[in-house]
Amino acid sequence: ALLPCVKASPLDGQAIGNALYGLQSLSSDSQVVRQLLVVFASKLKAFDCKMTEQEVSNALYGLQFMDLSITEVREIVDVLVTSVTSDDAEQSPSRDRRSQRSRHPLNPLASSESRLPSNFVAVAFPGTLSGERCRYLVDIGCDMGGFVRGVAQSRPEMRVVGLEMRSHAVTYAVARAREQGLQNAAFAQGNANVDLACLLRQVQDTGEVETVTVNFPDPHLLPEHRERRVLRGSLVKVLAEHLLPETEVLFQSDLALLVEEARAAFTVSRCFRATPWQSRQDLVDTERQKVVRRSGGTVHK
Numbered sequence: 001a002l003l004p005c006v007k008a009s010p011l012d013g014q015a016i017g018n019a020l021y022g023l024q025s026l027s028s029d030s031q032v033v034r035q036l037l038v039v040f041a042s043k044l045k046a047f048d049c050k051m052t053e054q055e056v057s058n059a060l061y062g063l064q065f066m067d068l069s070i071t072e073v074r075e076i077v078d079v080l081v082t083s084v085t086s087d088d089a090e091q092s093p094s095r096d097r098r099s100q101r102s103r104h105p106l107n108p109l110a111s112s113e114s115r116l117p118s119n120f121v122a123v124a125f126p127g128t129l130s131g132e133r134c135r136y137l138v139d140i141g142c143d144m145g146g147f148v149r150g151v152a153q154s155r156p157e158m159r160v161v162g163l164e165m166r167s168h169a170v171t172y173a174v175a176r177a178r179e180q181g182l183q184n185a186a187f188a189q190g191n192a193n194v195d196l197a198c199l200l201r202q203v204q205d206t207g208e209v210e211t212v213t214v215n216f217p218d219p220h221l222l223p224e225h226r227e228r229r230v231l232r233g234s235l236v237k238v239l240a241e242h243l244l245p246e247t248e249v250l251f252q253s254d255l256a257l258l259v260e261e262a263r264a265a266f267t268v269s270r271c272f273r274a275t276p277w278q279s280r281q282d283l284v285d286t287e288r289q290k291v292v293r294r295s296g297g298t299v300h301k
């Protein structure tokens, strides 16, 4: 009954983004799911829908465990990536993205975290070093890089690095940073639970990490999905081993539960001490934070 109803509905980009987000626990093995993907893809193409970064990000999140070797899944991912328009109404880098996408045929969305390959791609900054050691901010799970680009803009003396496991989000972030002419923003593709140590070592060859941020990590609320949460004991251990004393780790989420869990993981490690959150002018709102604010939600830090 669902299919004709969806076909007949005049859906816009936001509705399609939300609908795809809702598919997250369904499998692309299902015939109905594949048919739904075809309908959504044809609607997006027919209406030439434009979606914000956040809507595309939500939609891709819903597809994360689907098999990218299935034509219908690949097709909708392709359509989504070319549907994105920037939130801040700057020019869309669609031509750039299209040419870069073909260099990323493998997509980690198709893998569950336990099967996720270590697809770490090292960071490369456009700007050269002045000779002095740099101060870095590392953002874990940066998505399309809005926060990283914002901080890079407000702190030109710092280098800002985003780590993100989804390749097309990284491709987009790199293209936008290039368009914005940012010399001090870079993005690494990889899984924080596998690749963070490597990233921190690379960064520390040329400077010191001043701040690490984990903004609105995916909640993975189902008990059987707990292991997929990015901030857990093993990640805290990597941070403790690689960071210098006094490095700040900032964590925020709209879910109090996740913040409590993160606080417990840091406390148990005995390597960190909790301090009250101090507001900083340079820390712009993240994409998810904007959504939470707009909907009147609370941000826990």
Ligand SMILES: C[S@@+](CC[C@H](N)C(=O)[O-])C[C@H]1O[C@@H](n2cnc3c(N)ncnc32)[C@H](O)[C@@H]1O
Pocket: 140, 141, 142, 143, 144, 163, 164, 165, 166, 169, 190, 191, 192, 193, 214, 215, 216, 217, 218, 230, 286, 287, 288, 289
């Ligand atoms: C809910 S989004 C939040 C994005 C952004 N930080 C914000 O606040 O708008 C979480 C992001 O973390 C990424 N992510 C989740 N687990 C990750 C991991 N283990 N390593 C790297 N990135 C991860 C997801 O792909 C997604 O882009």
